[in-house]
Amino acid sequence: DQQVKQNSPSLSVQEGRISILNCDYTNSMFDYFLWYKKYPAEGPTFLISISSIKDKNEDGRFTVFLNKSAKHLSLHIVPSQPGDSAVYFCALKPVQTGKLIFGQGTTLQVKP
Amino acid sequence: NAGVTQTPKFRILKIGQSMTLQCTQDMNHNYMYWYRQDPGMGLKLIYYSVGAGITDKGEVPNGYNVSRSTTEDFPLRLELAAPSQTSVYFCASSYKFEPGTQYNEQFFGPGTRLTVL
Numbered sequence: 001d002q003q004v005k006q007n008s009p010s011l012s013v014q015e016g017r018i019s020i021l022n023c024d025y026t027n028s029m030f031d032y033f034l035w036y037k038k039y040p041a042e043g044p045t046f047l048i049s050i051s052s053i054k055d056k057n058e059d060g061r062f063t064v065f066l067n068k069s070a071k072h073l074s075l076h077i078v079p080s081q082p083g084d085s086a087v088y089f090c091a092l093k094p095v096q097t098g099k100l101i102f103g104q105g106t107t108l109q110v111k112p
Numbered sequence: 113n114a115g116v117t118q119t120p121k122f123r124i125l126k127i128g129q130s131m132t133l134q135c136t137q138d139m140n141h142n143y144m145y146w147y148r149q150d151p152g153m154g155l156k157l158i159y160y161s162v163g164a165g166i167t168d169k170g171e172v173p174n175g176y177n178v179s180r181s182t183t184e185d186f187p188l189r190l191e192l193a194a195p196s197q198t199s200v201y202f203c204a205s206s207y208k209f210e211p212g213t214q215y216n217e218q219f220f221g222p223g224t225r226l227t228v229l
Contacts, residue, residue, distance in 0.1 A: 004154070006154075009152065031215075032215040034215075034217070036220075041222070041223075042222055042223070043116070043202050043204070043220030043221050043222050043223055044155070044202070044220045045220065046217040046218070046219075049215060049217070051215070089154060089155070093215055097209070098143055098162075098206065098208075098209030098216075099145075099157060099160060099170070100155075100157075100218065102147075102154035102155040102156075103154050104152060104153055104154045105152075105153075105154055
């Protein structure tokens with residue numbers, strides 16, 4: 001029973017366009033929602049997060065949106081760059097614990 | 113700071129062999145974690161530790177053991193390797209979690225790719 005789902009295994013966009021990565025969850029007991037980025041042969045690195053009391057957080061080209069009623073999280077990258085090509089994982093933190101629950105990941109390819 | 117380091121980078125084991133995956137962090141983090149990542153899957157938590165001498169099971173602990181004798185080191189032990197343990201293993205660390213405060217991100221090592229034949 002997966003609590004966190006990234007339904008798109010892959011996404012391909014043109015350089016300069018917007019990339020939208022999505023994540024759905026089934027449980028309401030999360031207080032932080034995060035995105036991690038992973039390049040091949042490297043460990044994941046933290047990208048951006050949002051707390052459950054907000055619906056948007058922006059950091060440069062990256063914006064995370066949280067729709068709690070729909071239990072949906074998304075990451076927008078604009079403009080997309082070839083260096084953004086990586087696997088993106090959403091990760092959710094349950095209330096009262098420091099542990100994370102990860103989605104399956106979406107492979108983003110940004111074409112020049 | 114080297115951050116989180118893991119050794120070895122790659123290993124091939126025969127069924128029934130044992131090995132220890134090493135993990136060290138130099139950020140003085142209280143919390144440390146072991147994850148495995150299978151193809152097309154997210155990271156699954158194997159074990160975690162909230163401080164020296166304290167460990168607890170994660171989502172997929174069967175077939176593994178851990179110890180935490182120092183703040184810096186968190187080795188993962190496979191006693192009887194099985195093909196189902198073929199995976200990429202990531203160690204991570206973070207500062208202490210305090211409920212109601214800003215979440216502290218986890219820092220990951222580069223991973224160990226393990227194949228059991």
